[in-house]
Structure formats: structure tokens, C-alpha cells
């Protein structure tokens with residue numbers, strides 16, 4: 001078993017709770033901060049040590065792992081930096097490499113580890129990977145010696161390039177550009193057909209020529225409706241990644257706008273396609 005460490009998870013959301021559980025399964029002490037967090041987060045954090053404030057957990061922890069909505073990641077890093085925290089800081093959020101480098105600057109490059117998670121919250125082994133990059137990537141991967149979440153360190157040469165330092169974020173951006181970008185495209189196509197009065201005709205045509213798209217539309221609506229509020233930020237991070245690579249960035253800026261219109265569905269149970277299409281169209285009329 002790896003050396004036991006004190007590790008704070010900021011914060012135990014759907015994904016963060018499974019990061020915390022894997023660290024507990026690997027024999028570490030895991031802490032969380034209750035300030036400003038909901039009853040749902042408190043419920044998911046059961047089994048972890050509670051701290052009242054960032055200052056308190058920063059004084060206790062050897063490492064902190066940020067697993068939060070992408071739009072909150074920079075501010076969280078700034079708040080951690082303000083505590084005077086001296087341990088390793090792992091950002092595991094869906095961020096553009098340029099945003100990750102900004103966080104490295106805030107925290108201090110030598111204490112920073114870039115990460116990106118691919119897969120659903122890690123309840124069962126084999127579903128989900130935490131990619132890590134930079135000089136401490138391989139060391140951090142060893143902390144995840146047991147449990148459901150698999151950690152994978154990407155190659156890093158001594159004195160490696162900036163590109164290698166944030167390779168985990170680039171991998172996450174590339175992966176989600178297709179998975180969540182395709183979901184936004186499919187939902188927007190359904191909204192377009194509805195707006196133009198041809199939704200039934202499109203479904204009849206799909207039933208003949210592309211039956212998978214019928215099922216996929218319903219499935220995608222249910223899987224994304226409650227999470228669209230945080231997908232908006234992720235799409236903007238992907239758009240910036242395209243722009244920085246010298247590629248057209250409009251596709252994912254458009255996907256962000258679709259998810260923004262769906263953000264009113266936050267905190268509701270998974271919604272059917274009709275409700276998601278209505279949400280997308282309602283916002284477009286206002």
C-alpha cells in the first residue's frame with residue numbers, strides 16, 4: 001500500500017465523492033470542507049473528515065484535489081493559495097490547458113498537478129480514469145492504489161514542456177469535445193426540427209434511416225438535463241482550447257449556448273426529450 005497521506009477533496013460532488021472513496025479505499029485520510037456546501041454534498045462526504053474552512057483543511061492536508069464545476073476552478077485555486085497552503089494541488093476539472101496553466105501560476109508550478117477525469121462517477125472498477133500530467137503526475141497516480149477510480153500518469157520527461165505539463169487537460173478537452181459536443185448537436189437538431197414544425201417527420205425519417213438517433217436523443221436528454229448548467233463552462237473551456245490551437249472555436253461556443261438554455265433544468269429529475277427541447281426553444285424566444 002502507498003504511504004498514507006492526508007488529502008482534501010474540494011468538493012465531494014457526484015464525481016468528487018468517488019475520488020474521495022477511492023482515496024479512502026487506498027488507505028489515505030480524506031477531508032472535506034463544509035462551508036457554503038449543500039446538504040447533498042454533506043451526505044456524499046460521509047466517511048471523510050469534516051473541516052469548517054479552507055484554512056483548517058489547508059493546515060492539515062498534504063494535498064488538495066479540486067473536483068468542482070469548471071467555472072469555479074480558478075476562484076477555488078485563488079482561495080486555496082490565499083490560505084498559504086504548501087502541499088500539492090491537483091486540479092482534476094474539465095479545463096482548457098491555458099486555464100490549467102493559469103491555475104499552476106496561482107498555486108506555483110512546482111506544487112501543481114494537472115488532471116482530467118474521463119468516465120462516470122467511479123462506483124464500479126473499470127469505468128473511469130483520472131489522467132494526470134506534469135512532474136508529480138506519476139507520484140500522485142500511486143496514491144490511487146485501490147478502489148474504483150483508476151489513475152493514469154501521462155508521459156513526462158525531466159524538464160518537460162508546458163504541453164506535457166497540461167496533457168491531462170488536453171486529453172479531457174479532446175474527449176469531451178466529441179462526447180458532450182455531439183450531445184449538444186443532437187439536442188439542438190431536435191429543437192430545430194420542432195421549431196420548424198417537422199419534428200414528427202424527422203422522427204419518421206430517422207426510424208427508417210437512422211433508428212439509433214431516436215433512442216440516442218431520448219437517452220441524451222435524460223443524461224444531460226440536470227448537468228447542463230455545468231456543461232456550459234466546460235464547452236467554453238473547449239472552445240478556448242480550439243482557439244488556442246488555431247482551430248475554429250464556434251462549434252463549442254454554440255454548444256455552450258445550448259447548455260446555457262438547458263441550465264433551468266438543474267436540480268430537476270432527468271427530463272424527457274420533449275422537456276429539453278422546450279427548454280432550448282423557450283430561451284431562444286425570450
Ligand SMILES: NC(=O)c1ccc[n+]([C@@H]2O[C@H](COP(=O)([O-])OP(=O)(O)OC[C@H]3O[C@@H](n4cnc5c(N)ncnc54)[C@H](OP(=O)(O)O)[C@@H]3O)[C@@H](O)[C@H]2O)c1
Nearest residue numbers: 011012013014015016037038041067068072093094117120
Ligand atoms: N459527473 C461526471 O460524470 C463527471 C465526469 C467526468 C469529469 N467530471 C468532472 O468533475 C468535476 C465535478 O463534477 P461533479 O459531477 O462532481 O459535479 P457536481 O456533482 O455538480 O458537484 C460539484 C461539487 O462542487 C461544489 N461546487 C458547486 N459550485 C462550486 C463552485 N463555484 N466552486 C467550488 N465548488 C463548487 C458542489 O457543492 P454544492 O453542490 O454543495 O454547492 C459539489 O460538491 C467537473 O470538473 C467535471 O468536469 C465529472
